[in-house]
Amino acid sequence: MKKLLALLLALVMVVALVACGSNGNETEAPTDASQPASDATENNDNTDNSDTPVGTDLKVAVFYYTYSDTYISSVRTALDAQLDALGVTYQDFDSNGNQTTQNEAIQTAIADGYNLLIVNMVTSGSSDTAKGIMELAGDVPVIFFNRAVDEDGVEASASVLNAYENIAFVGTDAPEAGHLQGKMIGEYVLEHYDELDLNGDGKISYAMFKGDEANVEAIYRTQYGVEDANAVLTAAGKPELVYFDANNTSGYQVDLNGQWSAAAALDYMNTNLSQYNEGNNNMIELIICNNDNMAEGCISALESAGYNNGTGKTIPVFGVDATDSAKELIANGKMTGTVKQDAEGMAAAIAQIAKAVGEGTALKDAVAATAESNTEMYSVAEGVATKLYVAYAPYTA
Structure with a gap:
């Protein structure tokens, strides 16, 4: 009997050791x-x-x-x-x-x-x-x-x-998107100048939506989206773009949460349109956004006001990113152009x-x-061997 008990005890110990060994080799992420x-x-x-x-x-x-x-x-x-x-x-x-x-x-x-x-x-x-x-x-x-x-x-x-x-x-090379967007805007405005000038004052008034105050991409897109457009216009003998609100010396409205969000742009644009509209003869005639999310928010506000519905009057809206939803808006005639960030x-x-x-x-x-x-598609930044740039590209169709 003692030998039998000893044998059973030995078997139990072996099983226990095997069971313990099966649980030691996996870690959850x-x-x-x-x-x-x-x-x-x-x-x-x-x-x-x-x-x-x-x-x-x-x-x-x-x-x-x-x-x-x-x-x-x-x-x-x-x-x-x-x-x-x-x-x-x-x-x-x-x-x-x-x-x-x-x-x-x-x-x-x-x-x-x-x-x-x-x-x-x-x-x-x-x-x-x-x-x-x-x-x-x-x-x-x-x-x-x-x-x-x-x-x-x-x-x-x-x-x-x-x-x-x-x-x-x-x-990405931060200034590149701004340069591409500005050139695209300038060429479009030049081609459609008279139809964009809704109040007939000989100038095109614009709104600018900045995604984040300190973000390098936002800074350059805000700067060159206007500067490069103006360069195209003035070279052709047209006046520079005019920011719609003369009291806003910054020349843009920024998402205060730094989220580049459609919601922020929608709120701003609804407020803008309550004061700046065709009825008051001071309609915003062009919208420039740092990204496509903000462009979508602006388009939603314009749609509610009777614009950018695919037919009838369309206020040109430009963004950056070439998201799928932005491409669809462009295909449907509700958005004018964007810059592809691949x-x-x-x-x-x-x-x-x-x-x-x-x-x-x-x-x-x-x-x-x-x-x-x-x-x-790719290039290495000058002087920084571990910095890889992915190229931007204009997108209008």
């Missing part, structure tokens, strides 16, 4: 309140155009300034698809427009073993914020994207991107750099290789 754990994805189906899956040692944490931004949402969809194709574990985080939330999520991801960070900073154009993130990251490489990591006017030698070895940036191109560049990092390539070399892979 970090999550936040807005992102379920199921969004941390490991997928090896390679349905995209990647040659081979990246090794499973690469764990990628992607931080978005907010999911609610239409353009950023497009980047997220495209980047998720690219990372799925690479077969790596990744996790998306929504910072909800809060830099503290983003920093805390970065700390969590580092603690949980994520070894590549892809960051869309909340506080755009802040070298202090970027440096803080780099200090949190330590030796973990960081790919910033879309939102500038330096203040406007910072020399290349002083850039955050030149201060660290394990850093890169994928974005979400798919940006996502593809980020994924290509991430793949190279996973294979042991230095970020500087990964950026150079990505630029060389498509010289029409």
